[in-house]
Amino acid sequence: MSGKPIAKNRKAYHNYHILEEFEAGIVLTGTEVKAIRESRVNLRDSFARVRAGEVWLENCHIGPYTHGNLENHEPRRSRKLLLHKREIKKLLGKSTRQGLTLIPLSIYFARGKAKLKIAIAKGKKLYDKREAKKRKVVEREIQTQLKGS
DSSP: OOSOEEEEOHHHHHHEEEEEEEEEEEOOOHHHHHHHHTTOEEOTTOEEEEETTEEEEESOEEOOOTTOOTTOOOTTOOEEEEOOHHHHHHHHHHHTSTTEEEEEEEEEEETTEEEEEEEEEEEOOHHHHHHHHHHHHHHHHHHHHHHHO
16 A cells, blocks of 8 residues: 555454455546545445456445535445456455455555555454454553553
8 A cells, every 4th residue: 555545444453354455446436536535435334346247346435525516426326446357356256255245444545546455354253353352452551561661
């Protein structure tokens, strides 16, 4: 990732085990690009899906551009993701396995183009979330002990 993230899916690391990450381009309209530059993006409930040999971003909310007119975009429309064929085949093979899903992690600009970091992820169970929380607390206590001595 070469750009500063405009929007992050913070709940992704809490709710999922991230197995593999990919960088994808996004097909956007002009007002969507301008709205993303204004940070009017929400990735919270969004996901990606492989349909007819193409990867689509579903349920991603890109708010309307503030200086837009009647030609403003639909906030929750499906957006096509741009990936290489071998990456699409890999995503298709892994996403059809039970329990695995494609989730967006962050959106950013790289070399003037909007990019999306997506991941193949497996949902965490409740006990996994509790264990991760305990591990974080222990690591934080160790760090404070090390700083104190």
